[in-house]
Amino acid sequence: MALLEINNLHAYYGNIHALKGISLTVEEGEIVSLIGGNGAGKTTTLRSISGLIPPKPGAITLGGEDLSQYKAHHLVGKGVAMVPEGRGVFAKLTVLENLEMGAFHRTDKEGIASDLEKIYKLFPRLAERKKQLAGTMSGGEQQMLAMGRAMMSRPNLLLLDEPSMGLAPVLVEAIFDTVTEINKTGTTVLLVEQNAHMALQVAHRGYVLQTGAIVLSDSAKELQRNPMVQKAYLGIE
């Protein structure tokens, strides 16, 4: 059984039909990339999974369990963590407080402390800036903080929304290296990206989303070779 299964998911913003019945699966241990242009419905998909947009019953299941019965704040307890678009760090909280918020639902003090050490090892920059307000950090550092904060919840499934947005190329590389590293420690990743080049490099499989519908799905290697993907998303003629 797949870890995450999306079956005929629809979403609306007022009169706009943002998701027109998409279906996808994410297996345990995979990195799956969802690529597509602006307004294709990538963020909407992630917001539906994390409960910020209530899905229809049965549309989204996690480990066989229907997610529509839960509110957004229950999902982190189900093992789903999300790094939202634009990083969403709490600007007026310190780095440490942001990380603590990631572990909000947990009560195991020792586990939290040891996870904090792990995050600091993964992102040494965060350890240096523990006491600093998150809003005063650079975009790259905030992205690290948002990912570290999500990892503090010990997720089974990590949802990443445009982690490369607004970052310098060298930082983008570093962020995607970290995604691979996080995945190797056993966290399944669903990655949404406009930067299809990077997204397909780290992913095992990929889906292509166009105006609210999935038009292609294949292994990441095959997608990289697909002429349509090359033309539309990789800039190769």
Place this chain on the structure above:
Amino acid sequence: MSQRFKEIDFIGVFLWVFRAVIIVLVIYGTVAKLFLGVGNTYTVEIWVDFLISGLSQGSLYALIALGYTMVYGILFMINFAHGEFFMSGAITSTVLVAAYLSASGFMDSQPVISLLVITAVAITTSISVALLTERIAYRPLRRAPRLVPLITAIGASFFWQYFFRGLFGSALIPFPVPEALQGRWTILGLEFLRTRVVVMATTIIALVSLYLFIQRTKTGKAIRAVAEDKDVAALMGINVDRTVSITFAIGAAMAGVAGVLWGLVFRQVHFYMGFVPGIKAFTAAVFGGIGSIPGAALGGLLLGVIEAVGPPLFLEGLGIAGAHQLKDVIAFTMLVLVLIFRPQGLIGEKLAEKKA
């Protein structure tokens, strides 16, 4: 285009003149009073007394202002029913508890226990009223345009006023002050009305504990997180609705404490007593910078002091008779001035930066 520039320029000039006139009036009044001997002459002791009464009154404003500022911080909404949270605690604890404690003589023999019991009842009432209001009137409007909850708050305010009028009547109800708190204490060579000392000490304790709660505890951090971004806070597993309720409850608890202190100072409570202090505390919150907790405290204290010292100082200096009756004018002139010249308040951030 040039037409528009002229208009802006005219308003700009008008505002500068307005600002200059106010400053000149205040300075002229102060100089006339202190050096030219216009109006009554006061001794230093009387000036100190003005200052102390201002600080004590300001403490009450500060306690009430916290509720405005915390709710604004988390929901971006001005809760105009907050004055009623204050009134409900004061009036209920007076009628149901204080009156009996006083009549039985227990209040004079055990003043500390009595006041603690009265305060507990006041806090409980204020919190219940606040939670009911939030759950019934505000929560369904969470995603409505900002004007809608504002109007609803005004409606809720009227509802609670007349609800408590129906319960306890429209007469002034005396608040019994225990013998131990009547008269004055001499501290550091200065004479203080005992009730004012209690007011100031309680306010300091309340402010410090609130600050520590918000900064240090998990719930306090959750409140700050929800204030910044509700969606992301929910992703962290924070129950946003519950956190909003807790914020209302904390603000109401402060208002409940303020209600009892108000009773001690003014010795009477009334179903309409929440209106003016509510608006004044709102002024204080805006003055300090709405959304900021230290701002509410500072704004409250400053408002109290300016209200107390301003009339005898510069209003009398301008030759205005019965100046002390004009303290409300000073308070609301300040609100207007702050809104025109420094809408972000003394230590607040610019409102435009806030996400609606």
